[in-house]
Amino acid sequence: MKQTISIIGAPTDIGAGSRGASMGPEALRVAQLIPVLRHHGLEVVDRGNLSGPTNPWLPPVDGYRHLQEVVAWNCAVHDAVHADLALGHLPILLGGDHCLGLGSISAVARHCREANKKLRVLWLDAHADFNTNILTPSGNIHGMPVACLCGHGPKELIEIGGQVPAINPKWIRQIGIRSVDEGEKRFVHQIGLEVFDMRYIDEMGMRAAMELALALVDANTHLHVSFDVDFLDPDIAPGVGTTVRGGPTYREAQLCMEMIADTGRLASLDVMELNPALDVRNRTAEVAVDLIESLFGKSTLMRK
DSSP, X not given: OOOEEEEEEXXXXXXXXXXXXXXXXXXXXXXXXXXXXXXXXXXXXXXXXXOOOOXXXXXXXXXXXXXXXXXXXXXXXXXXXXXXXXXXXXXXXXXXXXXXXXXXXXXXXXXXXXXXXXXXXXXXXXXXXXXXXXXXXXXXXXXXXXXXXXXXXXXXXXXXXXSSXXXXXXXXXEEEEOBOOHHHHHHHHHHTOEEEEHHHHHHHOHHHHHHHHTTTOOTTEEEEEEEEGGGSOTTTOOOOTXXXXXXXXXXXXXXXXXXXXXXXXXXXXXXXXXXXXXXXXXXXXXHHHHHHHHHTTXXXXXXX
């Protein structure tokens, strides 16, 4: 039976510190995401874009920028992702900024509870996104979704998936991290997140990082990938609002995606923080689509 992919656009930059990620879903469609997936024999349904409040571009209140708007967008994402998982589809959420990972992953966690499956989340990002309103220097909620998923955040956000915390920190593996705020650094250590930062990847290689990140993933594991485009080195992916030099190269990123594909367990995906306003001729969207294609089995040779 053909795997059905659902494409869900979430065109908002509500949680970000710069405007433009709201154009990300369209840029990925322009970069031929849907024909590329269909080329691999996949059934693809484009659900169009979700709607939600516009970005009021206001300063933080109690350490959060745009909290009510962020809640509204994440509730819409949660409901859309959960509905497609219930149909047996593989949802691909096109962001939008990474605050939306909260709605997406809380829906996946809820689905896993209902289906009695284990969950493994791979968080591919330059940032740990483990801030709280007390730790954050900016108040931008796209720096907080992992903390919220682990139960550290405002009531309205941490309760979206129906269970607090939505996930256990032990279910997450963060890969490519290289920018963590001072207080956030201590909090990540205190909670015991498993992080394969760029120092680890430099010393041990992407293969070793991915082997550990994917360890114990089995037939009863739902594998969710939350791919922030700033995971990539800005030399190959300039179109993001929060570039951090020294990220994975094109080849390292390809290996990461191919090893995920090799498990055969990918069951949901976020593609976040693509900002066409900062891109060069849609180059970052094209690289992102290329990597997504590898997640769905593109490889140089036939693999066993």
